[in-house]
Amino acid sequence: MSQDLENNNQEPLEENTNQEVITKITGMYKDWFLDYASYVILERAVPAIEDGFKPVHRRIMQSMKDLDDGRYNKVANIVGHTMQYHPHGDASIGDAMVQIGQKELLIDTQGNWGNILTGDRAAASRYIEARLSKFALEVIYSPKVTQWQSSYDGRRKEPINLPVKFPLLLMQGAEGIAVGLSTKILPHNFIELIQASIKHLNGKRFTIYPDFPTAGIMDITNYNDGLRGGKVRIRAKISQQDKNTLVVTEIPYSTTTTTLIDSIIKANDKGKIKVKHIEDNTAENVEILIHLPNNISPDKTIDALYAFTNCEISISPLCCVIIDHKPHFIGVSEILRLSTDHTVKLLKSELEIKLDELQEQWHFASLERIFIEERIYRNIEEEETWDGVITAIDEGLKPHITHLKRAVTVEDITRLTEIRIKRISKFDLDKAQQKIEALEDEIAQIKHHLEHLIEFAISYFEKLLKDYGEGRERKTEIRLFEDIEATKVVIRNTKLYVNKKEGFIGTSLKKDEYVADCSDIDDIICFMQDGTMMVTKVDAKTFVGKNIIHAAVFKKKDKRTIYNMIYKDGTNGNTYIKRFAVTSITRDKEYSIGSGKAGTKVFYFSANPNGEAEKVTVYLRQVGSVKKLKFEVDFADQLIKGRGAKGNIVSKHAIKKVELKEEGVSTLKPRKIWFDNVVKRLNVDERGDLLGEFKGDDRILLITQDGIAKTIIPELTTRFDENYVLMEKWNPQQPISVVYWEGERERYYVKRFLIEHADKDELVITDHPKSQLELVTTDSIPVLEIIYRKQRNKEQKPNDEVNLEEFISVKGIKAQGNQLTTEKITQLNLLEPIEPEVSITEEEEVLDEEPLPKDNEADSSSESQASLFD
Template identity: 75%
Template sequence: MNEDENLKPFEGEHFYERQDDPESGDTITKVTGMYKDWFLDYASYVILERAVPAIEDGFKPVQRRIMHSLKELDDGRYNKVANVVGHTMQYHPHGDASIGDAIVQIGQKDLLIDTQGNWGNILTGDGAAASRYIEARLSKFALEVLYSPKITTWQLSYDGRKNEPVNLPVKFPLLLAQGAEGIAVGLSTKVLPHNFNELIDASIKVLKNKPFTLYPDFPTGGVADISGYNDGMRGGRVRVRAKISQLDKSTLVITQIPFSTNTSTLIDSILKANEKGKIKIKKIEDNTAAEVEILIHLPPGVSPDKTIDALYAFTACETSVAPLGCVIENHKPYFVGVSEMLRISTHRTVDLLKRELEIQLDELEEQWHFLSLERIFIENRIYRLIEEEETWEGVIRAIDEGLKPFTKHLKRPVTEDDILRLTEIRIKRISKFDIDKAQEKIEALEGEIAQVKHHLEHLIEFAISYFQNLKDKYGKGRERKTELRSFDNIEATKVVLRNTKLYVNREEGFIGTGLKKDEYVADCSDIDDVIVFLRDGSMMVTKVDVKTFVGKDIIHVAVFDKGDKRTIYNMIYRDGKSGPSYVKRFNVSGITRDKLYDLTQGNKGSQVLYFSGNPNGEAEVVTILLRQVGSVKKLKFDLDFANLAIKGRQSRGNTVTKYPIKKIELKEKGISTLKPRRIWFDDTVQRLNVDGRGELLGEFRPNDRLLIINQNGKLKTIIPELTTHFDEGMIVLEKWHPKKPVSAIYYDGEKERYFVKRFLVENENKEETFISDHPNSQLEIVSTDYRPVAEVIFSKVKGVQKENLTVDLENFIAVKGIKAQGNQLTTDKVKQINLLDPLPYEEPAEEVPEEMEVKGEENLSGDEEQNITLDEDGQITLSLE
């Protein structure tokens, strides 16, 4: 019998019992029902007691016990972490390793614990030294916001020997400041860290009933796209990137890294991407210490901008973090967003502050009560009434009777405990009692009582003041580290390194990277697609592989870019074996991979007579030679593809001739017939695009360039590539007009004077500095208007204010070279310089380049008529009849 057939389910149970097997003689005792609940008990224990923080104070149990132990050990001096671990084990029923790791994690967040020694480095991933070598003590911030024994609820420790706090009375959104991560049984939590000052500002907004938003701020810095944050709840996602900039033409520098990575893992991912051929680097230097500095040296000829995008696409320079807000509330898991966490924390802080004020008021009133009693007792010599009393009861009664005439103004009745305290006053204190000083103390207490009552009556204002005080005391140096910015999606195929070669065997119909003995086509990567055109007029797009059969008689093969609409294919084909010939121009965008498309009319025997692929819409001129058939008069004529409109790949095309074509020869190479490309700049993602997002920079032809001017006084012109990265200090980005001058006013640090200069950008391939190189030199204003105007506001001199000066920069100085110093603006002390509206100027019309001219009308073959029209897009449409 099969072993499983011996298993029989218990009635009402979810597990099995093995029956006695008479053949083997074995007898197995039934499993008891106690196992039924063990998994649930274990899961509940892990969730509640180990992995998930409490909403009340933001601590997991081990963290709370560590902070309690640190408070018990606190004497202002550092304690060995090993000692703290041992002390915490009185409360935590687990090993010392888990406690030591938890202390290091808290200490590395640099908020609650002052650390001394090697506590590791979150940037490099280096671990902390052994607990016997490092020391810790509570920070001033922790002492102020974490502890208040009089309002703390206590419980017995696991062995019943000690008292430990159920929750610490934390008066700050600590969970959101530190973040938390834990994996329990059946659920997990991941609360991302937030900025200290922003949390306080948000808490104040909660108390003022104002709207607020919270976004994460990571200790490693970096750049984060929080568009999918979803308030930190399940389903949200945050993309985080390293901060990468170009140090020089062949060097990139990483100065901040994404959250959840370190320099070691980051460098490993870069090296792996390099080994796989996704990127190409020369070497990496890690100079990280207190700040991240990873230098990436590039080989000659490798684009820095493209490499930056490739680093984001193929390495840990971009990571995705999935937040999951889960906390413990009322001994149950509670899934909640960060906004609600902050509201709960803020209202709990108000409640704790109220309880502290109430306790403080009770203590002050109790002090006032006893000081008043003490004054009555001594000032009215009531102590003399007990001299003749022989019993203790008589003493108590005598004092009680003696006080009665003087206690009407007291706020509560006199109790026996009050009288007992009066009997404990020493004779020396009575003899030195100063009525005036006693009254001063009472009045001072009355002032404090009034202040506490005022705080209770205006509790929200008091809480706001409390939060503001925390920010003023501890907020300095805790500014936001992570820059928030929307990211553009990087297409891997556009930035991957072309690290292998594509070959083709045209006759047999094979393409691939393994055909090294055949014709070389282009460099490619293993994630590229390839487009193939065959002699029979069919087309296919397929993925790069070692060897792929696509069809015999290949006439054109190239690496395919799915989104490229500027690559135009010019084609002449014969319809069937003896039909007329047609001409068409088309692009290829949307396709299904590995599907065979027919670009002819589908008749058997159709053949492509001429084909060209043109990356920028070039339109060549070809000569068509006809066969001598019948009464054909004109056997030779030219066809200009510029006269044809660009249509879909499925269009039939226009008739070239109904006679057989003998030969087609290239007469003249093509020039672009496409409209100039319109380019926009999206300031949100700091990227160029052709999709209409952001500010329109203009229409760009192949040789047009962008002018970039930075605040540091440097400028350059570049070809507008969509992968270009821009510096943070960029103040001018526009289409460059070579004959348009740049005007600038700058402060010369060496001569301590302001200078004006106007110049043309003549060296288009070099970055140049147009202000003096003194460390104190700085650019004040810069303009690319033809006739800019500036306003100079002077500083007061001996109480005298000079009138503002308006400067017409065109008349102030002539256009000179970029290296010229310029003319001195003024000798007076300048307070501010503003750029005003420019003077009217009519810009000269742009010259239309030769390649944009429309070709003249002419017959294709002499025996057919043609109709040429201009469609709405400005494209030439030619139809033949």
């Protein structure tokens, strides 16, 4: 070791007896690490902003151009040729080429190139073939504007950057890990990138979002332009095939059907979801069938798949690119702007080169015409030296070159001497002049493009869109995701038990009292006889407090479960009655649901899932002058308050016991439910359209565009993937009116019906393939406007208004209905309905309960309240 320190000039600092020796690392160790880090960042892992390629990809594309003859080449041959440019092994080149080929943009592939959906690898490079696509040939290569450098061994020239005239980096995406940094640029949509480039050239604002070859559904709320700290959530597309089968048709980016199925099996083994078996029928398109056991909710299972499996993943982008030989972290919008500006620069360079070439062609064509037309070639017949020949031609040209754009050089005269006698003899002056005029037109056009460079660049992008945009529409659907609470969708596969006397609760107490089914991520709420409460996580065995009077699975933010309680406040205190909800707590913290005094005792306790308010009988002890030893208390008379409220006094005298007299009914208002069309979910948070106020047995009426009618219980976990033309609170007594096109008879029909089976999907139009729903309404007396088509040689028939209640009576849901008319119809419209006559027979009085107060709202006046029952 001492020898190594000498060789590397390491100088130890002064040694302190109480500290470790600190040494400086200098010399080649310091230089080598910096060189290595720079090499990995610049030459291996991070793409360049100019062309969007890493070095290995750039060298592959240059090799394919070297070998390009329009036919397919063996990939093994291309890999071998690339090794002339790339100083690494053939395996890395082959893998990189497969990545390019699977993106189906730059390379036309032939053979088994693997499958990004299943994760199957490509065949060996000796079995598969490739050639450059037409898009690559048009967009990537332009040797005259390419800057070149020597290859690693100095034997060949390779491009520093390829002149890519397209935001290729954003189209293909990139991923790499270097020394001290990494990059992850997500792929974007071909059409949207071109449209964004055009907007940028027009000085307009634009926004671009990822688009993945595996499709799926994506939430880009936190994309943050691809910068550090951003995130996209991607979900598989899952639909319900029947009541016991789910089908996955699209998967998240960076997953495969194999990894997806493995994650589902793992979640099933852990008891998070319950699956019967899985079939993978994926070929060209994804098709994974997930078969469910009976009595398992498909909607909840879909949410559980998103919560516990790779059916939903998060990807954190990190846009790092090489700019001026340094890594830079920039957003995707800035990458697109830089790429578009670079494309304009390349187009300008190509135009300028083309202009120079055309001007040179015009110059020589003009010289050639003068040389032949003026017979200057005869001036050299008597010249015996080369210098004499040059001088004779130069002297002969001078009287005729005043209109040329530049001076005549020796090289120009030399080219004139190389014209063959046969060409001179067949020279056509008119054709020569036409060629010169054609060149002048091209020169004028090029100059016009240079003067209007932005318009030219826009036309270039529009041409790319027209030529190559077909079939490249967005695959990934952009949608806002609703937050899925794992505790609401997890399968409860464990049984919970409680030892009330000793105060233990858990899943291992199988000899004690059964409480409920639960999962390992649930929380448990427990109430004790001494007026305390605790919420704890499910475990094998947990001590919460002796003399447990109630235990259950805890639901966060649950305002509908109401606890009714009568308790004594301390050893000699009064007895109070209260109703409260528990919506939020700190886990494993003991709370007092009384006043927290020692000697507090609960006489009566009940948990009511829908706010039921029962009647109880209170028995007093016969002490002193107490006359009334028994009376009734109705919890419906009490307001629902916060957990910390003290409550109202039941009695100042000692209570012997409290017994249930009569079960109660819910005292809560009907629950208002909204439908959020953005995330396509029901909610109680006032997002979207209000569907109505729902009691326990109320349902939602749904009718699809395909004519399927059904009713459902309004559960917040229900998924709405179909397009519904009607969604409202269902009134079983309200007729539904439908106008539809009958495919077999090719006529419009009208029918009115009631839903006969609440739990059954019913087809309300005929099953002919051409039958389609036109209008649907639940108005009591709907009015339909008919606009007739004008018949040839006939007067226009005036519009009709039809009262559908009078037109047809309410019939069975399977009835075909009545034909609307035999005339040709242009349009059908629903007009304002007729209001039915209402007779008021008795006055109705509606009593509204007080709204549920927020948690921890204390009853500050309870101490001063008089006793309700003495």
